[in-house]
Amino acid sequence: MRIENSFIPVTGVGERTERSLWEAGVTRWESFAPSAVGAKQAENIESFIAEASERLDDGDARFFRERFPSGSHWRCYENFREETCFLDIETTGLDQRRHDVTVVGTHSPGDTEVFVAGRDLTAERLQRRLDDAKLLVTFNGKRFDVPFLESAFDVDVDVPHVDLMYPCRRLGLTGGLKAIERETGIERDRQDLSGEDAVRLWREYERGDEGALETLVSYNRDDTENLRLLADHVTDLLDSDVFVSPE
Incomplete structure (x- = not known):
């Protein structure tokens, strides 16, 4: 659609x-x-x-951000698919006032970047990545990822934002990202890792374990790149569910 x-x-x-x-x-x-x-x-x-x-x-995606109801921003996906930023973050906890952003992954067709706190994760890099996008896609990003980034880096998100958690619920797909991936047949290299492991891996990296950081970056990369596969799947289903072709 x-x-x-x-x-x-x-x-x-x-x-x-x-x-x-x-x-x-x-x-x-x-x-x-x-x-x-x-x-x-x-x-x-x-x-x-x-x-x-x-x-x-x-190509003024921001115009449609204002005109579409937020729950219908997914309709922008087909038009701006090639200029979409898929985003996922890792943190040390759930409270943006007390916890830190450790890793931010961004993916667009043919290009994935994972930024690491203390290395290359800066407000300027994040804002530039967001400014280059016509559409933002996350999972639970409206309640988690974006508020965390706004608080920690004062970034501005002014493009249409498709939080896949909500269209997934509309389609009867519930649970976290990993559970929905399994239900929809989307694969990843490490099925055994979770958000809790992401916190543990960061702590191990802080104690000097570079291998833990490599695992964390790989985990985040899977999260971020799989958002594109899920967006493709969900928007196809919504198209069939919402759009009416005349007989």
Whole structure:
């Protein structure tokens, strides 16, 4: 599903109206005709399409961050797939006021970077990585990863953010990232490691064990790169679940 299939960013258009348009054959902006709805609604839709088409041509993902309901940011994925930043962090605990960020992994097609605290993890590098992206994808990132990074590094996230935990729940996929990976057939090298192990590995590294850091970085890399596989899977399922093609 692409942004151009969507009408819910229009003021006054909800999912019911959007579905009615799809069922009537209006499945893309270019197929919209004013006669499909009332006069005022038609005016709103035509105004939105005119502006949104220009913004989409310009690659302005931030415009759609403001216009789409947050729960529908996944609809931006197909358009901005190649410019998506998949992000996952490791920390020393769950409280951003007391605990530290140890490792941050970012992945975009063909490029994975893992930043390590005390080495190359800086606010400037993180902000540059985020600024280069059109879309951010995380798992539980709205409650965990992003607040941690905002608190620790004062970074600014102003692109559409797809937190896969919520669309997974919508599809009946519950539990943590590793459990959902197993349920959806996504593999990783080390199935035996968890978030608790990530804390332990960091402590061992602080005591001088470089091998522990290598394992932690590999674990984070798996987390980050598997987000792309999960996003592909989940958006395909949501497309089938949400989008209505006319008979």
